[in-house]
Amino acid sequence: MGDAVAGGEARREELAANLAEVRKRIAAACAAAGRDPAEVTLVAVTKTFPASDVRLLAELGVTDVAENRDQEARPKAEECAGLPLRWHFVGQLQTNKARSVASYADVVQSVDRLRLVRALSDAAVRAGRTLRCLIQVSLDEPEPGRGPAATGARGGADPADVPALADAIDTAGGLELDGVMAVAPLGADPSAAFARLARIAADLRRERPGAAVISAGMSGDLEQAVACGATHVRVGTALLGGRRAIVR
Ligand SMILES: *Cc1c(COP(=O)(O)O)cnc(C)c1O
Secondary structure, eight states, X not given: OOXXXXXXXXXXXXXXXXXXXXXXXXXXXXXXXXXXXXGOEEEEEOTTSOHHHHHHHHHTTOOEEEESOHHHHHHHHHHTTTSSOEEEEOSOOOGGGHHHHHHHOSEEEEEOSHHHHHHHHHHHHHHTOOEEEEEEBOOSOOOTTSOOGGGSTTOOBOGGGHHHHHHHHHHSTTEEEEEEEOOOOTTSOHHHHHXXXXXXXXXXXXXXXXXXXEEOOOTTTHHHXXXXXXXXXXXXXXXXXXXXXXOO
């Protein structure tokens, strides 16, 4: 057996153990909230990790993977073509990358402005594909005198802009609105932020019962997200290990 094969086997065992632990955390959080674990989809955030890890995760039963940079995601998705995976894009997205992302992504979780809705719609129609969309909402509290919350570094629309974005996605060709996504603000109580997201999601569902996805929670706060109704948790570090800092 060559070293590469031995290394692959060790990595498979590591990922399998991490996956079991994350599934256990999700199950415990669901039990505490009186929810069925089948209501929560685990999305593995594979950014900075190689396509070989994506393949191992797929073999271990992971169905959904996420990436946050187009330059990295596109070749990885191409290498993994043929695996039964749904690809999520979760990063801040420039309109000039919309065509590329529309070629491999099944779900874009970071839709946060009208220009991006238009660019994704054009790209999806050209590609003959349907892109599922989540509206990314900024949960940063607006700082007095500093303009809207949407200027935060993590992206996301101001909650007040969600209805207009939803209308735009509803009427755009090639796009389907599935719900909302958010990242908890740094240094604040994630439970309070996820409770706000749950209220925004409930408002959206009143007119669109089909838009039921709430993507919230990462390695450090998935329990709080599940308690607040998350249907999708996006887990990187707890599954794949620590990431090296990326110099952009
Ligand atoms: C990287 C990333 C995650 C995963 O974060 P971890 O803390 O590593 O679990 C989730 N969501 C988004 C948008 C990310 O960029």
